[in-house]
Amino acid sequence: xxxxxxxxxxxxxxxxxxxxxxxALNNNPKISExxxxxxxxxxxxxxxxxxxxxxxxxxxxxxxxxVVVPFINKNFFASVIRGIEDELYPKGFHVIISxxxxxxxxxxxxxxNLLNAQVDGILLSTSxxxxxxxxxxxxxxxxxxxxxxxxxxxxxxxxxxxxxxYQGGFVATEHLITQGCKKIAHFDVDQSIELYQHxxxxxxxxxxxxxxxxRKEYVISLQSNMEAGKDAAKTLMNLPEPPDAIFSSTDNGxxxxxxxxxxKSIKIPEDLSVVGFSNEPFTxxxxxxxxxxxxxxxxMGKMAAKVFLEQIENDSNEKVQNNVVLPAKLIVRKSSSxx
Amino acid sequence: xxxxxxxxxxxxxxxxxxxxxxxALNNNPKISExxxxxxxxxxxxxxxxxxxxxxxxxxxxxxxxxVVVPFINKNFFASVIRGIEDELYPKGFHVIISxxxxxxxxxxxxxxNLLNAQVDGILLSTSxxxxxxxxxxxxxxxxxxxxxxxxxxxxxxxxxxxxxxYQGGFVATEHLITQGCKKIAHFDVDQSIELYQHxxxxxxxxxxxxxxxxRKEYVISLQSNMEAGKDAAKTLMNLPEPPDAIFSSTDNGxxxxxxxxxxKSIKIPEDLSVVGFSNEPFTxxxxxxxxxxxxxxxxMGKMAAKVFLEQIENDSNEKVQNNVVLPAKLIVRKSSSxx
DNA sequence: TTGTACGCGTTATCAA
DNA sequence: TTGATAACGCGTACAA
Numbered sequence: 001x002x003x004x005x006x007x008x009x010x011x012x013x014x015x016x017x018x019x020x021x022x023x024a025l026n027n028n029p030k031i032s033e034x035x036x037x038x039x040x041x042x043x044x045x046x047x048x049x050x051x052x053x054x055x056x057x058x059x060x061x062x063x064x065x066x067v068v069v070p071f072i073n074k075n076f077f078a079s080v081i082r083g084i085e086d087e088l089y090p091k092g093f094h095v096i097i098s099x100x101x102x103x104x105x106x107x108x109x110x111x112x113n114l115l116n117a118q119v120d121g122i123l124l125s126t127s128x129x130x131x132x133x134x135x136x137x138x139x140x141x142x143x144x145x146x147x148x149x150x151x152x153x154x155x156x157x158x159x160x161x162x163x164x165x166y167q168g169g170f171v172a173t174e175h176l177i178t179q180g181c182k183k184i185a186h187f188d189v190d191q192s193i194e195l196y197q198h199x200x201x202x203x204x205x206x207x208x209x210x211x212x213x214x215r216k217e218y219v220i221s222l223q224s225n226m227e228a229g230k231d232a233a234k235t236l237m238n239l240p241e242p243p244d245a246i247f248s249s250t251d252n253g254x255x256x257x258x259x260x261x262x263x264k265s266i267k268i269p270e271d272l273s274v275v276g277f278s279n280e281p282f283t284x285x286x287x288x289x290x291x292x293x294x295x296x297x298x299x300m301g302k303m304a305a306k307v308f309l310e311q312i313e314n315d316s317n318e319k320v321q322n323n324v325v326l327p328a329k330l331i332v333r334k335s336s337s338x339x
Numbered sequence: 340x341x342x343x344x345x346x347x348x349x350x351x352x353x354x355x356x357x358x359x360x361x362x363a364l365n366n367n368p369k370i371s372e373x374x375x376x377x378x379x380x381x382x383x384x385x386x387x388x389x390x391x392x393x394x395x396x397x398x399x400x401x402x403x404x405x406v407v408v409p410f411i412n413k414n415f416f417a418s419v420i421r422g423i424e425d426e427l428y429p430k431g432f433h434v435i436i437s438x439x440x441x442x443x444x445x446x447x448x449x450x451x452n453l454l455n456a457q458v459d460g461i462l463l464s465t466s467x468x469x470x471x472x473x474x475x476x477x478x479x480x481x482x483x484x485x486x487x488x489x490x491x492x493x494x495x496x497x498x499x500x501x502x503x504x505y506q507g508g509f510v511a512t513e514h515l516i517t518q519g520c521k522k523i524a525h526f527d528v529d530q531s532i533e534l535y536q537h538x539x540x541x542x543x544x545x546x547x548x549x550x551x552x553x554r555k556e557y558v559i560s561l562q563s564n565m566e567a568g569k570d571a572a573k574t575l576m577n578l579p580e581p582p583d584a585i586f587s588s589t590d591n592g593x594x595x596x597x598x599x600x601x602x603k604s605i606k607i608p609e610d611l612s613v614v615g616f617s618n619e620p621f622t623x624x625x626x627x628x629x630x631x632x633x634x635x636x637x638x639m640g641k642m643a644a645k646v647f648l649e650q651i652e653n654d655s656n657e658k659v660q661n662n663v664v665l666p667a668k669l670i671v672r673k674s675s676s677x678x
Numbered sequence: 679t680t681g682t683a684c685g686c687g688t689t690a691t692c693a694a
Numbered sequence: 695t696t697g698a699t700a701a702c703g704c705g706t707a708c709a710a
Contacts, residue, residue: 006686006688007687008687016696016697017698018687018688018689018697019689019696019698020695020696020697022687022688022689023695031695032696049451049454049455050455050687050688051455051457051686051688052455052456052457053392053396053456053687054396054686054688054689054702055688056688057393057396057686057687057702057703057704058687058689058690058702060702062392064435071421072424073414073418073420073421074417075414078411078412078413078414082412085411085437089437094435094437094452094453095435095436095437096403096435097424097434097436098424098433099421115388116388116390116391117391118390118391118392255624282624285621285624286625287626297412345704346704346705355681356682357681357703358681358682358683358704358705359680361706362680362705362706365705369680370679371679374679374680389703389704390704392702392704393702393703393704393705394703394704395686395704396685396686396702396704397685397704397705398686398704679710680709680710681708681710682707683706683708684706684708685704685705685706686703686705688701689700689701691701692699692700693696693697693698693699694695694698
């Protein structure tokens with residue numbers, strides 16, 4: 001058996017026609033029990049396997065979905081993908097992975113590419129921002145369903161899955177206040193990205209609720225990496241009145257800050273309490289362990305997949321838009337537990 | 340433009356035939372410059388995009404490769420996948436991800452599934468072991484190229500990409516000896532998996548080279564998780580003569596051990612030095628930071644992809660078997676630096 | 679240089 | 695109940 005068996009091979013074997021074989025294989029009622037069994041028997045005998053490509057071409061459904069993220073090997077995205085896979089694989093879908101490196105041009109190419117591959121849908125965490133929303137819109141105006149997750153842009157026709165970043169920012173900040181902190185700084189990343197806007201707003205509103213004045217010198221925008229975090233911490237501590245807490249929208253930035261503070265013998269949480277965002281794995285193993293807001297990536301992936309499934313079931317005539325917001329859970333650890 | 344444009348649409352537009360359009364699009368020399376430009380112009384005008392499915396069915400090449408790993412959201416595998424993607428995407432391949440959860444039955448189904456999808460190759464880290472090598476062989480005896488990486492089984496016709504686990508085990512152990520450790524324990528995981536055999540052998544040979552007697556009570560087999568690591572450390576420390584070092588084949592197991600040792604106020608590295616394996620991200624952020632053997636997952640992914648590419652270029656008549664062994668790099672950190 | 683005709687593997691429609 | 699035929703979108707011998 002050099003070549004793969006087709007329905008023609010099994011038709012020839014039984015002196016019937018391929019159409020009949022196809023019917024037998026697909027549980028079509030219009031066929032005699034006898035020939036069906038015959039077909040099934042020779043199918044296994046010839047080790048026949050359905051060719052998904054042919055089926056896809058014929059049906060117009062490839063049973064593939066594209067998943068596009070900035071980086072595959074970041075814990076958060078890897079876990080989201082896992083959630084998507086978990087949900088979609090049992091339904092017979094294959095997941096095609098691509099990464100953008102946060103490069104918008106690359107993202108456009110990737111989307112085009114996936115569309116050419118006739119994927120049945122695209123789940124993506126975009127690197128486009130409010131500034132280039134229109135450009136993004138152009139590459140998306142297709143009949144193929146798009147689901148945006150985590151890093152999203154809002155359009156009337158496109159479903160999104162996010163966590164409640166506002167609530168996350170609010171709860172984290174309020175927690176620090178409850179611990180007795182009064183001078184709470186904030187690490188922001190990029191206000192042209194919705195989720196950072198929301199975290200920032202949560203922070204501000206929590207301060208306001210507790211009558212703590214907002215000070216703009218306590219807010220630093222930084223890249224999401226250790227070096228930037230170090231610099232930011234340094235800047236803060238050189239202030240005439242340094243903060244007694246940091247709520248960071250990025251765990252990675254916070255990591256750098258913590259390392260810097262420890263090098264300066266500033267005690268965490270006694271001298272300064274910190275809470276991060278993302279619940280990166282390292283946060284729980286550090287000394288002290290770092291409090292962080294969990295984004296439940298697995299659930300987010302599953303939810304994105306579910307929204308996609310609903311979308312393609314719903315007689316595609318009218319698009320159902322669905323904006324799911326998952327809860328954000330603050331995980332309190334030593335870095336913000338003074339008692 | 341509700342429907343996607345095909346070559347027929349653009350043919351009709353120009354009153355030529357689809358064949359001519361196809362030629363123009365594929366840089367076929369047998370065509371006049373004039374019609375080519377005409378075709379190209381209307382192609383962009385109609386927003387034509389090649390249907391990969393049809394091409395795949397026609398050519399027998401789907402330009403998809405399957406990647407199968409135990410878990411997507413483990414740092415090591417996520418990074419391998421990233422390496423594969425980095426290498427394959429520029430060559431026009433799409434990467435289809437699947438995870439087995441270390442379930443052999445699931446792995447078999449996944450492979451079948453990918454084969455039905457007509458992937459051009461499968462790169463996988465298998466959950467089959469020496470004991471069920473034959474069963475694995477059966478599901479693989481296909482014309483589709485298979486590349487095994489990290490967790491491999493050896494067959495004459497199948498290429499593999501691994502790191503030098505033996506060398507990793509050897510160097511890690513010798514490093515501990517150099518640091519003055521004389522009673523070096525070993526955390527093993529599963530001797531039916533080749534890579535753990537090799538690490539174990541490296542450990543033993545390093546001891547032998549330095550005339551340190553091998554003690555079998557110093558070797559513990561455990562699951563790759565924190566709880567198991569805790570128990571293992573406890574067992575070791577309750578020995579009449581507890582070790583002064585641990586070389587662990589698993590970072591995760593070692594993590595549990597370190598936590599246990601610290602809870603017992605055993606100082607690392609002063610009282611006991613440790614070296615792990617995998618260079619998991621958390622190892623560098625812990626206090627003390629943990630020495631570990633790096634597996635260069637990115638390179639492994641790239642290499643697996645390269646081996647695959649060679650394989651399909653080579654006029655598939657004779658299979659080229661290629662067993663690549665990447666170097667293992669010991670990363671020395673505080674947990675094994677006494678000076 | 680261009681057109682005609684066919685096949686890749688399936689399924690769906692119509693006839694028998 | 696089964697067979698013949700067309701169609702999905704593309705590339706490519708072969709003929710013109």
